[in-house]
Amino acid sequence: MSLLDSLVRTARRRSPWLFHLNAGSCNGCDIELVACLTPRYDVEQLGIRLEASPRHADIIVVSGPVTRTTLEALQTVYAQVPDPKVVVALGSCPASCNMFAGSPTVVGPLDRIIPVDVYVPGCPPRPDAIVAGIADAVAILCGDVPRPEPTHVPVVADACATGGLS
Amino acid sequence: MTVVRGLISLLVFPGALFALPAGWFMMWLQRKINARAQGRIGPPFFQPFFDFVKLLAKEPVVRPRLQGFLMTVLPLAAVASTLGAIALLPVFPKAGGFSGDLVLLVSLIEVGPLCAVLGGFVSRSLYGGIGASREAVLTLAYNVPFLIALFALVASAGSFSLAGVALAAAWPVRVLALIALVACIPVKLHLNPFSAASAEQEIYAGSTTEYDGPRLALWELAHALEWVALTGLVASLAFPVADAAWPVRVVVFVAVSVALVVVLSFAAASTARLKLAQTARWFLLCGSGIALSALVVAFVRL
Known part of the structure; x- marks a missing residue:
């Protein structure tokens, strides 16, 4: 491996920037994610930043069971994040739809729509579990760990390729 | 100024070879001070460097050809002009310069914000447009005290060259003018309390919302260089140690720049963001008041 590659x-290992997308979450996981930025957990030590724009992000953190109204936004945002990117499913909702499974307004779980790399289960997960999940995502991002095989083939993958805004 | 000397000040000191690490160091210091003031540990020392490398290594999003071209050229122009402004800084007051280089320095410093405004509109993002228009309004507002303060220094020194101003400006004028200049720096660097142009809780990333990967890396680079250029401008005007040997001058220049970063970072960490109209009003009333008093003092002394 050349010097440039290792650099x-x-x-990538030292500077993962997150974009957080709420896909119909109850706000529980969102608050726990923000708790990671507080003095007690302080993920900025690891170079992690919560970015405002998906164009700046390396890791997409999705919370919520993916409702109908957020489906298009989810696909747009996924396409807007430049490669290489990793998707983290935050909480039980994007993993299994949790208590919203079977609802007519829910189109999840998340891996039916975009490929998911890391699951952080919990309702909501503790901030240390979230930090551990982001560490797993970073290992995938920088190539230390191979990307897991997708458990489902995303059923609406075609819409992801159109690229969203501009 | 000979060609060799110009190239050295552009590429070595205070140009690229010095300004790049210094800019990253200043960005790290600001984030670290911000974190410590909030009771956090803060980012590691090499964080801005790793951010830059990571952004360069990301795959750029495919864009329409003209838009992609503009979105690459505008941050490049910001980087180049800010580097040129740094090269003009009178770290060595006897080293030369030319009559009128103050005008060139001010225009080069202004190219960065102008590119940010254009870049925000070119990216065709709604939030980019809002950020760009805020940036434009603030540029108009802070330039009133900024230019009046510089004009007061020029009037006091009777010279349009940076070295001449640094050596000859009278101290009462200089202190008042420098206060006005320092107050303008947080706007250019998007720091609290004058950070309305990149208010991430309101308008996402402002004018850089649509910039990705290498293009964003160029903006980050321009931002790092702006830190060096603006703190360096104040440092070289505040302490022109003309009689000392060159290592002393370099040490004084760097020390004053870093001290200014510390002051600005603490001010940013301990204040909240003002609204756009409040910021503009502050600069047109308070900032201009300080700068105008400097101008009055300069003319009275003449």
């Missing part, structure tokens, strides 16, 4: 891998 890029180190940079």
